[in-house]
Every structure is written in structure tokens, then in C-alpha cells.
Amino acid sequence: MEPCLLRAGHSRLSLACLRSSGSSAAAPLSRQQNPQQCRRLVTITRSKEPDFRAAAPISFTDRPNRRPSGGRGRSSSRTDDATNSLMKEIRVVPASPSYFTGTPRYTDDVLSLAVLLRRYQLLPRVPMAEATRVAWKKLSEYRIELAEPVRVKGYGILLSLLKRMNCIHPSVMPEEVVTALNKYKRQVQPHDNPAKPIPIDSWGRAKGIGRRKSSSAMVYLVEGQGECFVNGRTIADYFSRIHDRESAVWALKATSRLDKYNVWAKVEGGGTTGQAEAITLGLAKALLAHEPALKPALRKAGVVSRDPRRVERKKPGKLKARKMPAWVKR
Numbered sequence: 467m468e469p470c471l472l473r474a475g476h477s478r479l480s481l482a483c484l485r486s487s488g489s490s491a492a493a494p495l496s497r498q499q500n501p502q503q504c505r506r507l508v509t510i511t512r513s514k515e516p517d518f519r520a521a522a523p524i525s526f527t528d529r530p531n532r533r534p535s536g537g538r539g540r541s542s543s544r545t546d547d548a549t550n551s552l553m554k555e556i557r558v559v560p561a562s563p564s565y566f567t568g569t570p571r572y573t574d575d576v577l578s579l580a581v582l583l584r585r586y587q588l589l590p591r592v593p594m595a596e597a598t599r600v601a602w603k604k605l606s607e608y609r610i611e612l613a614e615p616v617r618v619k620g621y622g623i624l625l626s627l628l629k630r631m632n633c634i635h636p637s638v639m640p641e642e643v644v645t646a647l648n649k650y651k652r653q654v655q656p657h658d659n660p661a662k663p664i665p666i667d668s669w670g671r672a673k674g675i676g677r678r679k680s681s682s683a684m685v686y687l688v689e690g691q692g693e694c695f696v697n698g699r700t701i702a703d704y705f706s707r708i709h710d711r712e713s714a715v716w717a718l719k720a721t722s723r724l725d726k727y728n729v730w731a732k733v734e735g736g737g738t739t740g741q742a743e744a745i746t747l748g749l750a751k752a753l754l755a756h757e758p759a760l761k762p763a764l765r766k767a768g769v770v771s772r773d774p775r776r777v778e779r780k781k782p783g784k785l786k787a788r789k790m791p792a793w794v795k796r
Contacts (some may be wrong), residue, residue, distance in 0.1 A: 470624070473618060484743050490781040499614075507733075519613055528621075534602045551747050553738045562574055562617070564577070567609055567612040568614075568615070569612070569615065569616060569620070570614075571612045571614055572612055572614055572620060572624075573615050573626065575672070576623060576624055576627065577618075578646070579627040579628065579631065579646065580627060581629055582631065582642065582643060582646055584629060586631075586634060586640060586643060589635065589639075590634075590635045590638060590639075591633045591634055591635060592633055592634075592635055593633070593762070594629065594633055594763055595762045595766050596762050597629075597632050597633045598632065598636065598657075599649070599657040600628075600632055600649060600651055600655070600657070601651065601652045601654075601655050601656055601657060602625060602628060602650055602652065603650055603651070603652055605618065605621045606623060607652075608650075624650075628647060628650055631647060632647060654717035663755065663756070664751060664752065664754070664755035666755055666756070669688065670684045670688050670689060671687065671688045672686070672687045672688075672752040672753075672756055673685070673686055673752060674687065674748040674749060674750070674751030674752035674753075674755070675746075675748050675751070676743075676744045676745060676746065676747030676748030676749070676750075676751065676772070677744055677747065677772060678736070678740045678741075678743040678744040678747065678772070678773055679736050679737075679739075679740035679743075679775075679776055679777070680735045680736040680740060681733060681734070681735045681736030681737075681743075681744040682733070682734060682735055682744055683731055683732070683733040683734075683741065683744035683745045683747075683748045684731065684732045684733075684745035684748065685727070685729060685730075685745055685748035685749045685751075685752050686730045686731070686752065687727050687728070687729055687749065687752035687755075687769075688727065688728050688730075689726065689727055689728070689756075689758065690726075690727060690728030691725065691728065692724050692725040692726070692727070692728070693728045693729070694714075694715060694728070694729040694730075695729070695730050695731070696714070696731045696732075696733060696741075696745065697731070697732060697733060701714060701715070705738060706738075706743060707738065710738050710739065710741075710742040711745055713739075713742040713746055714731075714742045714745040714746060714749070714767060714784075715729065715745075715746075716746050716767065717746060717749045717750040717751065717753055717764060717767065717769045718749065718753070720763065720764065720766075720767035721753070721757075721760050721763050721764065721767075723753070727753070727756070728789055729749060731745045731748065731749070733745060743773065746769050747769065749769075750764050750770055
């Protein structure tokens with residue numbers, strides 16, 4: 467420790483030594499009056515300091531950290547000093563600007579797609595219903611690929627950007643956009659396999675099969691005056707609800723073809739709602755056999771794809787699928 471000087475140039479330790487030797491502390495001696503005694507006291511004070519040394523400075527070079535010796539040692543020491551001073555001035559910058567976000571790779575993907583969309587936003591586009599159908603990666607696959615906790619809402623934002631880019635006309639779509647879209651497509655595209663065309667027999671009839679819940683329908687469509695029969699009965703006689711009647715022939719109504727074709731359907735299983743919606747799907751397939759150009763309109767009407775929803779099964783201990791009995795305290 468450094469001695470703290472008090473009055474007349476003496477420290478606390480020197481005054482204590484003077485007291486122990488019988489000298490009066492009221493009239494302490496100055497350094498000019500007794501320099502030998504002051505030198506002895508300073509020597510005693512410095513001997514009390516702990517004997518330790520600081521560690522050698524860290525070298526950022528590949529060679530080991532050793533003391534310089536000779537001319538070469540001085541040059542290597544200068545190189546190490548220059549390297550150390552340079553490393554103190556350098557600040558490590560992350561490769562991505564979204565490094566400090568929770569999901570940097572996902573953020574980079576969204577930003578890159580937004581830049582591409584902004585760059586080619588003036589190119590001609592096609593309606594989303596007429597765009598090429600693409601099966602995108604699922605959220606679980608995307609999370610595994612990125613190893614980041616991507617949220618459902620965030621993945622929806624990414625898919626919206628991809629769908630908008632997919633609407634660019636195929637004849638003018640840049641190669642950069644095609645590469646970006648292929649990155650998020652599934653390896654197997656089910657829409658690439660063309661469906662077998664429905665043949666039209668010698669009587670001019672097209673046959674379509676539709677299913678919904680536990681109902682299945684076989685629908686025959688032929689050009690006529692707009693008659694519709696279900697299991698040998700008129701549609702008004704078979705379906706008592708108006709909603710079921712409109713649902714059964716919704717494919718013709720959405721395309722303004724009610725008075726152009728005759729419909730004959732054979733349906734079985736399920737209830738009235740399931741049977742009516744099964745006829746809807748079968749009728750849409752048969753109509754596509756006659757007029758394939760109506761597919762975008764039928765897809766927009768929602769009658770091309772099958773509805774996979776079914777009634778949820780009842781669970782033990784519950785009144786229905788999810789309904790619980792009333793809770794009673796006693």
C-alpha cells in the first residue's frame with residue numbers, strides 16, 4: 467500500500483513507529499531534520515506490499531506468447547502490438563442485420579421476398595384463382611429446416627408473399643423469382659399429376675362421383691332443358707329444404723347453366739345435407755367434362771375440392787364430442 471502522508475511529511479505508519487519508540491507525537495520530526503529515520507520507515511512500509519505480478523498480455527496471433535529476444539523478437543513484438551491495437555479498434559459485426567432478433571433466418575427470408583416482390587411489382591399478373599397451384603411447405607417442415615420457433619402468424623405472412631409472387635404471369639416470370647419460389651415448395655407436388663379426363667359416352671352423358679361425410683353420389687349430366695332428378699324423384703320432392711336444393715345444383719347456378727343441362731343423380735348414405743353436398747361435387751366433375759374452361763369459376767364457387775370435414779366422435783365421459791356434463795359440487 468502507498469503510505470498516506472500526514473503533517474510534517476509523516477505517514478500513519480511512521481507516527482505509530484515513533485510512538486512505539488518513545489518519541490513524542492506532538493512534535494514529530496520532519497524529513498529535513500532526520501532523513502535516515504524517514505528512509506527506514508519508507509522501507510518498512512514498502513516491504514508490507516504483497517508480491518504479485520500481472521498476467522502476460524493476450525496475443526491474437528497464432529504464435530505463442532513469449533518474451534522477445536534479439537532483433538527478431540523486437541519485430542515480432544511490434545507485430546503483436548500492432549495486432550493488439552487493431553483488435554481493440556475492430557468491432558465484430560454480425561453477417562445479418564436481423565442477428566439480434568429471435569428468428570434471424572425467418573426475418574431474412576421475409577425481407578428477401580419483400581424486396582423481390584417490390585422489384586417486380588409492375589410485371590403482368592394473373593388472378594389468384596387462375597395461377598398455378600403450388601403445395602408449399604408445412605409449418606413444421608419450415609421450423610425444422612430453420613431450427614427456429616416460427617409462429618403461425620409469421621408463417622402466414624411468408625405464405626402471403628409467396629402467393630403474390632406466384633401470381634406473376636408465367637411467360638414473364640424472372641428466373642430469380644422462380645428460384646425463390648422453389649425454395650419453399652414441397653418436394654412432391656400433387657397438383658403436377660393431371661387428373662384423368664372424364665369421358666363422355668355415346669349418349670352425350672358425363673359421369674361424376676362425389677362424396678361428403680358418409681354420403682356418396684353418382685351424377686350423370688347431359689345437355690337438356692334443366693331437369694333434375696334424384697333417385698328417380700324430382701329435386702323438389704326429394705329435398706324438402708330449399709338450402710339443400712340450391713346446394714345440390716350450385717355448380718350449375720354459379721356458372722349460369724341451370725337451363726342447359728339435365729341432371730340425374732343416384733345418392734345413398736348419410737343425411738340430406740351430406741347427400742346434397744355429395745351431388746354438388748359429382749355435378750361439378752361432370753360439368754368439367756363438358757366445359758373444362760369453367761374450372762376457375764367452379765373453383766371460385768368452391769365446388770371442385772371435396773370437403774373433408776366429418777362429425778367428431780363422442781368421447782367417454784362426455785355427453786358429445788366436447789360437451790361436458792354439468793358440474794355439481796356435492
